[in-house]
Amino acid sequence: MTICYTYIYEKSKMCDYELATDTLCSQVGFALEMLPKNFSQRENLQKLQELIYHQNGSIRGKMAISAADLEWLNQWQKDLQSELYPQGDVPRAKELFVLPAGTAGASALHLARCQAKTVVRIMGQLKRDGVEVSKLLLEWANVVANMFFDLAKTANSESGRAEIPFVSKSY
Numbered sequence: 001m002t003i004c005y006t007y008i009y010e011k012s013k014m015c016d017y018e019l020a021t022d023t024l025c026s027q028v029g030f031a032l033e034m035l036p037k038n039f040s041q042r043e044n045l046q047k048l049q050e051l052i053y054h055q056n057g058s059i060r061g062k063m064a065i066s067a068a069d070l071e072w073l074n075q076w077q078k079d080l081q082s083e084l085y086p087q088g089d090v091p092r093a094k095e096l097f098v099l100p101a102g103t104a105g106a107s108a109l110h111l112a113r114c115q116a117k118t119v120v121r122i123m124g125q126l127k128r129d130g131v132e133v134s135k136l137l138l139e140w141a142n143v144v145a146n147m148f149f150d151l152a153k154t155a156n157s158e159s160g161r162a163e164i165p166f167v168s169k170s171y
Contacts, residue, residue, distance in 0.1 A: 005018075005019075007060075010165045012054055012093055012124050012126075012129065012131070013122055013129065014059065014060055014124050014126065014131065015129075016122050017119065017123060017126060018056055018057075019051070019059070020115065020118050020119045020122055021052060021055055021159075022053075022056060023055040023115055024052055024112060024115045024116055024119055025049055025052045025053050025056070027108065027111055027112040027115055027162050028045065028048065028049040028052060028112055029142060030048060030108050031045070031105055031108035031111075031112055032046065032049070034044060034103075034104040034105040034107075034108045035105030035109075036105065036158070036159065039105065039153065039155060039158065040134075040158060041080070041086040041154055044076055045151065047071070048144070048147070051069055051073075052064065053146070054069075055119075055137065055140065055141065055144075058134075058137055058138070059123075059126065059131065059132075059133055063119055063134060063136075063137065065136065065137055065140050067136060069140065070136060070139060070140050070143070073140065073143050073144065073147065074143060076147070077143060077146065077147055077150060080147075080150045080151070080154060081150060083154070084150060084153055084154065084157070088147070096149070096167060097163075097165065097166040097167065098153075098164055098165055098166055099151070099162055099163075099164040099166050100113075100114075101131060102115045102152065102155065102156035102159070102161045102163070103155055103156055103161050105157045106152040106153075106155035106159075106161065107152075107155045107161075109148050109151045109152035109155055110148070110152045112148045112151075113145060113148030113149050113152065115140070116144050116145035116148055117145045119144075120138070120141045120142055122144055123137070123138055123141055124138075
């Protein structure tokens, strides 16, 4: 019998995690195609895409995300936020709500943000199920998810597209 993936029929959430990171990596590739060729973060986004594939095997196999990778990601986020918020005050979470919209590239990055959160959620489920998930990898995955928000804002900003604020009636 031909199968599409070696672990496709296993019962644990491990395969779900690997498929979710594969989807995330594919969404980054799609976003790169949708973004303008002169997008300021293209080179870093391409590096992130490759690192997401390394993240993919870092639970079942050898840990392939290093402290240096996390340091690079945190510095990139800090640099990006200093461009987005030049006064130095990153708004609180409630003040950051915007509709996930804008240019095609920004919208693709918002989809990647949602998928990155799904990856984090599955990692939490694996950890609760007794699978060893490193603290570094969990931190990495959370920062990745947050980065896509900043990247979407950057894509809209560079294209002159205004964000559409969202005020929740629930919170």
